[in-house]
Amino acid sequence: MNYDIYFKTKLEEKHKENNLRSLKSYTPINAVTVRWDGKDYLMMASNNYLGLTHHPQVQQAAVDASKRYGTGSGGARLTSGTFPLFTELEQELARCKGTESALVFNTGYMANVGTISAIANKEWVIVSDELNHASIIDGCRLSGATIERYKHKDVEEVEFLLQKYRGARILLITDSVFSMDGDIAPLHDLQRLSRDYHALLMVDDAHATGVIGHGIADYYDIHDVDIQLGTLSKALGSVGGFVAASRNIIQYLINYSRSFIFSTALSPADIGAALAALRIIETDRTLISKLQDNSRYMASKLIELGIPCDDETPIFPIVIGDNEKTLRAAMELQDKGIIITAIRPPTVPIGESRLRLTVTAAHSREQLDYVASALDETLQAIL
Numbered sequence: 422m423n424y425d426i427y428f429k430t431k432l433e434e435k436h437k438e439n440n441l442r443s444l445k446s447y448t449p450i451n452a453v454t455v456r457w458d459g460k461d462y463l464m465m466a467s468n469n470y471l472g473l474t475h476h477p478q479v480q481q482a483a484v485d486a487s488k489r490y491g492t493g494s495g496g497a498r499l500t501s502g503t504f505p506l507f508t509e510l511e512q513e514l515a516r517c518k519g520t521e522s523a524l525v526f527n528t529g530y531m532a533n534v535g536t537i538s539a540i541a542n543k544e545w546v547i548v549s550d551e552l553n554h555a556s557i558i559d560g561c562r563l564s565g566a567t568i569e570r571y572k573h574k575d576v577e578e579v580e581f582l583l584q585k586y587r588g589a590r591i592l593l594i595t596d597s598v599f600s601m602d603g604d605i606a607p608l609h610d611l612q613r614l615s616r617d618y619h620a621l622l623m624v625d626d627a628h629a630t631g632v633i634g635h636g637i638a639d640y641y642d643i644h645d646v647d648i649q650l651g652t653l654s655k656a657l658g659s660v661g662g663f664v665a666a667s668r669n670i671i672q673y674l675i676n677y678s679r680s681f682i683f684s685t686a687l688s689p690a691d692i693g694a695a696l697a698a699l700r701i702i703e704t705d706r707t708l709i710s711k712l713q714d715n716s717r718y719m720a721s722k723l724i725e726l727g728i729p730c731d732d733e734t735p736i737f738p739i740v741i742g743d744n745e746k747t748l749r750a751a752m753e754l755q756d757k758g759i760i761i762t763a764i765r766p767p768t769v770p771i772g773e774s775r776l777r778l779t780v781t782a783a784h785s786r787e788q789l790d791y792v793a794s795a796l797d798e799t800l801q802a803i804l
């Protein structure tokens with residue numbers, strides 16, 4: 422057995438499909454600029470929606486927390502890892518989401534995997550949107566439950582499935598803002614169906630918290646979503662995941678969620694930064710408004726170029742189709758000083774490779790204008 426050849430062949434397969442991934446080390450200069458190989462690039466691919474990674478108060482809070490409590494937490498949350506900032510952050514998250522309680526996990530990925538697999542088991546049915554995030558899919562698989570994926574946002578199919586499994590314990594789960602498409606889940610309908618058919622409703626607010634207000638429940642003004650999951654790593658400019666829910670669900674997760682129990686807690690700097698960021702979005706809506714203005718502006722520019730899009734979220738999928746062309750477009754844009762990642766399978770379905778353009782509150786109008794003109798030239802050349 423030559424294992425090295427095995428791995429090499431696997432990588433060559435990826436390369437042939439124009440689907441090889443590799444790491445690049447960008448030096449962040451500010452929330453929207455990175456330096457690479459001596460040249461500055463405009464970052465149009467991050468989820469740092471409010472630019473809070475470089476907010477002076479957030480940076481200071483990370484430094485202060487680290488000075489005060491140390492650089493690492495030294496243990497899992499249930500052993501030595503729960504320092505006072507955790508309690509403060511969890512109370513603030515619960516307030517922000519309008520729930521009794523909240524619980525911080527190490528990442529959004531771990532929150533999904535740990536929550537879904539703790540709640541559902543082989544006696545449960547999970548009804549899940551086909552475009553839900555990979556961490557939801559992995560949580561579903563790990564749970565051992567029966568998994569029913571419905572067509573993207575297809576409320577009729579959801580109802581059909583809920584009817585089919587009437588009487589079973591059902592977890593109905595959706596991304597709230599879909600990560601690769603930027604559209605918003607039909608929460609009014611899902612909420613109604615979950616009540617009519619007694620399903621537990623879970624939403625993943627990773628791209629919604631601090632983007633469409635405080636999250637999808639806030640956006641639709643719905644107050645009885647059972648489980649609101651989120652991340653501290655996107656609009657909140659730190660790292661980590663969380664679940665906001667009733668006191669009983671949170672206590673259940675503390676006792677049953679393996680990704681929560683068996684991993685060392687986040688560091689004081691992470692939690693300090695997240696808490697400062699959360700307080701900023703709770704007391705001051707100007708950053709969210711700026712983000713929404715920029716999203717609308719970018720949408721109007723893209724529509725001028727003949728690229729259909731919505732203006733409600735800062736995520737703009739520019740679907741090109743095949744991997745090779747999508748990669749070429751990303752390279753052309755890079756030559757023009759812009760980073761927009763080529764998103765390929767399995768992140769998106771085969772044949773739907775795309776540039777995923779994101780705007781943030783920290784971009785200027787001039788920068789967005791420049792991106793639009795560079796995109797226009799690039800797409801003309803590629804398509």
Ligand SMILES: *Cc1c(COP(=O)(O)O)cnc(C)c1O
Pocket residue numbers: 528529530531533554556596600625627628652653654660661662
């Ligand atoms: C990014 C993302 C996650 C994972 O969050 P991390 O904190 O990055 O691990 C979960 N769900 C969705 C929808 C996401 O886009």
